[in-house]
Amino acid sequence: MNDLKEIIKGRKSVRTYDGQKLSDEHLRLIREFIETITNPFDISVDFVLMDAKKNGLSSPVLSGEPMYAAGKVLKKPYADVAFGYSFEKLVLYAGSLGIGTVWIGGTMKRELFEKAAGLKEGEMMPCVSPLGYPADKRSLKETMMRKGIGADSRIPAEKLFFDGAWGNPLRPDKEMADILEMVRLSPSAVNKQPWRIILNDGMYHFYEKKDKGYVNDATGDLQKIDVGIALCHFCMGLEDAGKNAEISISDPHIEIPGDVEYIASVKIH
Numbered sequence: 001m002n003d004l005k006e007i008i009k010g011r012k013s014v015r016t017y018d019g020q021k022l023s024d025e026h027l028r029l030i031r032e033f034i035e036t037i038t039n040p041f042d043i044s045v046d047f048v049l050m051d052a053k054k055n056g057l058s059s060p061v062l063s064g065e066p067m068y069a070a071g072k073v074l075k076k077p078y079a080d081v082a083f084g085y086s087f088e089k090l091v092l093y094a095g096s097l098g099i100g101t102v103w104i105g106g107t108m109k110r111e112l113f114e115k116a117a118g119l120k121e122g123e124m125m126p127c128v129s130p131l132g133y134p135a136d137k138r139s140l141k142e143t144m145m146r147k148g149i150g151a152d153s154r155i156p157a158e159k160l161f162f163d164g165a166w167g168n169p170l171r172p173d174k175e176m177a178d179i180l181e182m183v184r185l186s187p188s189a190v191n192k193q194p195w196r197i198i199l200n201d202g203m204y205h206f207y208e209k210k211d212k213g214y215v216n217d218a219t220g221d222l223q224k225i226d227v228g229i230a231l232c233h234f235c236m237g238l239e240d241a242g243k244n245a246e247i248s249i250s251d252p253h254i255e256i257p258g259d260v261e262y263i264a265s266v267k268i269h
């Protein structure tokens with residue numbers, strides 16, 4: 001993807017669309033890209049593209065969206081993290097084409113979307129996103145919503161990325177600082193940014209700092225999806241810098257607060 005850093009910096013949730021359908025060329029590129037999406041957890045995410053009008057799909061926070069992308073995944077451990085990783089790849093690719101997206105996990109009539117996506121027993125469809133061209137101006141509703149959530153702000157790096165121990169700020173070199181900035185700018189449910197990283201023994205260990213109310217049967221743990229998104233930005237940033245990321249799940253048992261859960265570790269080659 002060209003200019004990954006710029007795409008990540010420039011990405012903002014889009015809730016106001018111009019009503020136009022995607023061009024045939026963009027639709028073809030999106031379909032082709034979807035076929036290439038993988039994640040490090042070997043849990044496949046099945047993407048479905050749905051016309052909004054034909055399927056009667058809408059969201060109270062959106063206007064003018066012509067279609068939706070949904071993702072389905074078998075319910076199992078790490079399904080939510082894998083889903084976040086894979087779906088974010090689509091979000092960033094769409095962004096590189098000038099196509100707007102916004103993760104939607106709550107503000108929709110879930111049953112309608114699950115039916116249209118053909119969700120089966122044992123699967124979950126945690127989130128969807130509209131795909132369309134951004135309108136020239138955000139709706140008032142969207143502007144108010146962004147203000148309410150504080151969508152333009154992020155937690156400072158020293159409170160997210162630690163060296164050796166929880167809470168000890170990491171002082172990365174310029175290259176790693178740029179990659180961690182891509183992580184910091186990730187989107188997250190209600191902009192909570194629940195990802196934390198501890199660098200220890202040469203490995204970047206990813207954690208989830210949990211808030212209450214983000215886990216349910218239909219979505220899994222939305223904050224694990226957020227950590228999957230952060231992991232996606234980290235690995236794509238590393239790849240962009242010409243480095244290889246090796247991901248493993250092996251808890252280093254570093255002392256962490258009670259509301260924090262270990263998720264995965266990244267070794268850089």
Ligand SMILES: Cc1cc2nc3c(=O)[nH]c(=O)nc-3n(C[C@H](O)[C@H](O)[C@H](O)COP(=O)(O)O)c2cc1C
Nearest residue numbers: 012013061103104105106107151187188189190191
């Ligand atoms: C897992 C997840 C679920 C989300 N669910 C919703 C939602 O239901 N409705 C909505 O309007 N925004 C939703 N968002 C978008 C976030 O509010 C948004 O990413 C965050 O406020 C940061 O704003 P930005 O994406 O413009 O950087 C969700 C984001 C994520 C990652």
